[in-house]
Amino acid sequence: MPEQRFTSVWTREHKPRRAQQGLSREQIVRATVELLDAEGMESLSMRKLGAKLGAGATSLYWHVANKNELLELAMDEVFGAVRIPASDSWREVVGNVAWGLRAAILAHPWFTFVLGSLPALGPNAMNCSATLCAALARAGFQKHDIDYAGAAVLSYTVGATAPEAAYTSALKRRGITMEQAQRDLAPAVEKVARAHPEVHARFQEAVESTIDPLAHRQLAFDFGLVSMLDGLAMRLPKSADMSSNHQTH
Amino acid sequence: MPEQRFTSVWTREHKPRRAQQGLSREQIVRATVELLDAEGMESLSMRKLGAKLGAGATSLYWHVANKNELLELAMDEVFGAVRIPASDSWREVVGNVAWGLRAAILAHPWFTFVLGSLPALGPNAMNCSATLCAALARAGFQKHDIDYAGAAVLSYTVGATAPEAAYTSALKRRGITMEQAQRDLAPAVEKVARAHPEVHARFQEAVESTIDPLAHRQLAFDFGLVSMLDGLAMRLPKSADMSSNHQTH
DNA sequence: TGGGGTCTCGTACAGTGTTCGAGGTCACTC
DNA sequence: GAGTGACCTCGAACACTGTACGAGACCCCA
Known part of the structure; x- marks a missing residue:
């Protein structure tokens, strides 16, 4: 097994390029956060992100080593x-x-x-x-x-x-509304109620709560x-x- | 927007088939847990899972509606x-x-x-x-x-x-060994140490701890x-x- | 006029989940 | 024994994915 390294965006150093034109890392990270907020984790793809920025998907790889680095940057944006x-x-x-x-x-x-x-x-x-x-x-x-x-x-x-x-x-x-979801889950809860009646009682309380x-x-x-x-x-x-x-x- | 339903394996009912031959749901779930344990979440694919069971990938879809249902079942296996x-x-x-x-x-x-x-x-x-x-x-x-x-x-x-x-x-x-990882992360910690010296001190303590x-x-x-x-x-x-x-x- | 760095991107590869429909294998009935 | 229908398997195909590679474009400086 070859001695692997534990890597992260934060272990490489990164000189911020001239912000003249084209893409910048900050711009990409902002767009990533927006796309994730709007469509969720599993809908984020490099191609979609590129399209959102009016660029090709593979252009992103100049500013970021891979998708994971992008996610690390987006995460820290939220911490901020x-x-x-x-x-x-x-x-x-x-x-x-x-x-x-x-x-x-x-x-x-x-x-x-x-x-x-x-x-x-x-x-x-x-x-x-x-x-x-x-x-x-x-x-x-x-x-x-x-x-x-x-x-x-x-x-x-x-x-x-x-x-x-x-x-x-x-x-x-x-x-899906909250009520719809509770209605959809009712049969499953019903099934479990037989073994744990007190769970069922509290679930009912929650549903009927005002x-x-x-x-x-x-x-x-x-x-x-x-x-x-x-x-x-x-x-x-x-x-x-x-x-x-x-x-x- | 069409009124969607909130679904789950546990809201559909499932009659356990005759366990004579071929695949069974229990067998598939067991294999899923094994594969996840061995290779992790992002390495689980229906094709690999099928291969592990000596079956085609699409055969699994007779026993389980989709990959998410499989994961729900595997999760409950762990709860068990x-x-x-x-x-x-x-x-x-x-x-x-x-x-x-x-x-x-x-x-x-x-x-x-x-x-x-x-x-x-x-x-x-x-x-x-x-x-x-x-x-x-x-x-x-x-x-x-x-x-x-x-x-x-x-x-x-x-x-x-x-x-x-x-x-x-x-x-x-x-x-990667724990020591190697800590060594790889050292530069990043070093960088942060300038802003938060007390964090750096505690990190050092942790590294040198016996x-x-x-x-x-x-x-x-x-x-x-x-x-x-x-x-x-x-x-x-x-x-x-x-x-x-x-x-x- | 020539590099050489900086940056974009088309193509390609190996993989993904899932649909569809053709087929095969049984147990049972006429 | 022939026929029927339920149960089950699976090959092919579709629309995706992340990313390696290399060709080119742009711009600054000598």
Whole structure:
């Protein structure tokens, strides 16, 4: 087996070319994000992207080594859209980053696919995790616990938001309403109800609920986020921060 | 726009054919899991799968409507491998399910890709979330909080384990050692170090650390899981369970 | 007038998921 | 035994995909 290398856009250096005319890397990345937002991950092809830019598909390969590099760049573009808050309260900083990341994922549902397959080494991603860790360090976490706590919040945020984004965007793109989807899934739920009656009961509750589904999902996210933050607060060496029951939103 | 339907393997009914000869659905699903484990998500093709079974690619379409259905079935197969614990302590049940799911994801890194794109409506997935919710209900959570708490634990578990599985399996499949990867990433980290020196310091610590990287990742996962469980325990209406500081593993 | 770097792109290759329809193999009935 | 219809397999074809390669175009500078 030949000693392979682990590569990424961020390990090659890249001199920005004269932005005179023709294509530029920034322009290509912007178009990529737009196309992904509009049509989703599996509809992005180099030919379509080229056409959108009024260029041939293979012209893109001058500015970018391959499709994966393009996706890495697009991912970091989304990380860049996460607003980084400034505050003295670590709970506020961490909570705001989590909600910001959630908003970014919901706006760009393809994001988590890229995050799951390619390393996030871009400057904006680094900036995100750095502010998180800085806040946690200031809060009083020590050494490895800083990384652990930061990773825990990011993991929960991504894990909670990704399927939500995938589901809602899949429905929207295919022109299916939420009610239609629930109606279509009813038989499958019915089948499972025999083994787990209490699951069925809660599903019915959800269907007949009068709360706005969007508000419902926000409540669910907040519940988990607040729980995580409270649990982290318990792990602070000296109980410096005791405002554990504040809502983050 | 024509009123589309939201479909899934689990919404169609399926009569298991006579298992006499030729292909069967179970056999195909087993082979799918094997192929995905061995070569990863992007290397699964109907032609390869057919060849592995000694059949033509298009023969599979008699037993399964399309590739997505196949992936749904494979996903539920993995859910079925999660051992469901029996215990009176809700923390033990929830913790064990989380660790079991983590083990399943690490053994089948393609799992989270499917989970992210297709609905998990299979019986084994339902069983998993049902035991989780049953334990949480017994613990004292009420109504929606049961779902919220269950979703929080699953979200954290998936969000924390998925990138870990993706990274380690990508390295293994391409024959790259962990040390080699860290060496390859060094220039990118170096570049970011200028903006965030404290990130660089912790990265160096991690590289030079003498702890086994596997143990390190397990510690990180446990840190977040215990934090989440502690935070959930705080949300129990009457403080029925106060054993908040026990480790789960 | 000549390079030489920078950039575009047509062609080609090996692969993909899936449709269609022709055919083959049974178990059962007349 | 002949015939029928359900069950199952599969070759060919279609419209795609990512990207390697090499031919050319443009522009700046000597």
